[in-house]
Amino acid sequence: MTEPVLLDSSQMASFVARGFLRFDGLVPDDINAQFIDEVGRPPAASGDKLMRAYARLLADSGIPAVPAGTPLADAYPAESALGRLLRLPRVRGAIESLVGPNSTFDHHFLHITFPPAFYALLGQPNVSQHTHQDSTIDTRRAFDIQIMYYPHTVTPEMGGTRFVPGTHLRVVSEAAIARYQNIRGQQHVVCPAGTLLVLHHGIWHGGGVNRSDQLRYMFKIRINPTVRQTRLWNTSDLGNDHHRQRPIFFLKAPPEPNDVHTLLTAPEPWFEADTGRLEYLNRIRLWRHLLGDETFDADYWLTRLENEPA
Numbered sequence: 001m002t003e004p005v006l007l008d009s010s011q012m013a014s015f016v017a018r019g020f021l022r023f024d025g026l027v028p029d030d031i032n033a034q035f036i037d038e039v040g041r042p043p044a045a046s047g048d049k050l051m052r053a054y055a056r057l058l059a060d061s062g063i064p065a066v067p068a069g070t071p072l073a074d075a076y077p078a079e080s081a082l083g084r085l086l087r088l089p090r091v092r093g094a095i096e097s098l099v100g101p102n103s104t105f106d107h108h109f110l111h112i113t114f115p116p117a118f119y120a121l122l123g124q125p126n127v128s129q130h131t132h133q134d135s136t137i138d139t140r141r142a143f144d145i146q147i148m149y150y151p152h153t154v155t156p157e158m159g160g161t162r163f164v165p166g167t168h169l170r171v172v173s174e175a176a177i178a179r180y181q182n183i184r185g186q187q188h189v190v191c192p193a194g195t196l197l198v199l200h201h202g203i204w205h206g207g208g209v210n211r212s213d214q215l216r217y218m219f220k221i222r223i224n225p226t227v228r229q230t231r232l233w234n235t236s237d238l239g240n241d242h243h244r245q246r247p248i249f250f251l252k253a254p255p256e257p258n259d260v261h262t263l264l265t266a267p268e269p270w271f272e273a274d275t276g277r278l279e280y281l282n283r284i285r286l287w288r289h290l291l292g293d294e295t296f297d298a299d300y301w302l303t304r305l306e307n308e309p310a
Helices: 009-018 029-039 050-060 081-087 089-099 116-122 260-264 277-291 301-306
Strands: 020-023 104-113 145-150 195-200 216-224
Touching: 009 020, 009 089, 009 260, 009 277, 020 089, 029 081, 029 216, 050 104, 050 116, 081 089, 089 145, 089 195, 089 216, 260 277, 277 301
Parallel strands: none
Antiparallel strands: 020 195, 104 216, 145 195, 145 216
C-alpha cells in the first residue's frame, strides 16, 4: 500500500483555525462511478414520504451497515468504492494527521437532496436543512472528523452543503442555531466530482435547497481518534523558532499568509470586533494540545492572560 501523504503544519493550522480542509476532485472518476453504483438510486419522484424513500434506498444499497466502534480499516471491503477511497494516499494522510492511525468508525450516512418535483408531488415546501452542530454539546479538546464526499459535480442550483468556517470551537446545543440561515462568510459547496470536505465535528453546517432537476448526493463518515492527537502530521516544516513572538498591531510589512501565527489569528467575516477574539484563544489552546506544548502562543494572546507574577 502506498504511504500516506501527511498534512503539513500550514494545513493543520488552517484546520485548527477554520475547522475544515477541502480537497477538490481528489477521488478518481472510477471510484466515483463505482460508489454511485454501489450506493444505489432512489426511485423517481412518486409522492413517497421522504423517510420512506430513504428507507427503501438504504435497504437496497450495497453500502454495508457498520456498527459504531468498528476499526475504520475494517469498516468497508477493500475493493469497495469507500474502501478504495479511504486508502488513497492523501485521504489516509489527512485522516492520520488529524485523528491518528487505527482510528475508529463512528457512523456514516447518505445525504440526498431531492429536486423540486419530489416535493411538488408531496405538496410540501422545498426548504434547506436547518443550521446545526452535529451530535450534542461536546466540550472536548480532542475532536472527531467528518468526511463529506461528493461523488458527482455539484452545481450552484443543487444546493450544496453550506458551512460556516471558524464556528467549530463555538459550542452550541445541536439545533439551537437552527434559525440562522445566512451568516457572514458562510460557504456553499460547489465542486467537481470526487471532492472531499474534511470537517472538525463542531462546525456549523446544513444542507442547501436543491433547485435543479438532479439528485444531489453527499456521503458522510464520522471518525474518532484512538490516540492523543499530538504531532500526528508532518512536522518537518515546523521550525525551531515557531515559539518566537512577532511584532503585533504596529507592523512594517504584511505577515506571511501561511505562517502558523498568521493562520491562528486570521478573523472570519462573522467575527465581532471584541468577542471574535475569544476564537483566537480557543484556536491557540487547541494548537497547544496538538503540539503537545503548553508554552506556545500566537501574538501573545494567552501569555498576557496567564501573566500572574507571584
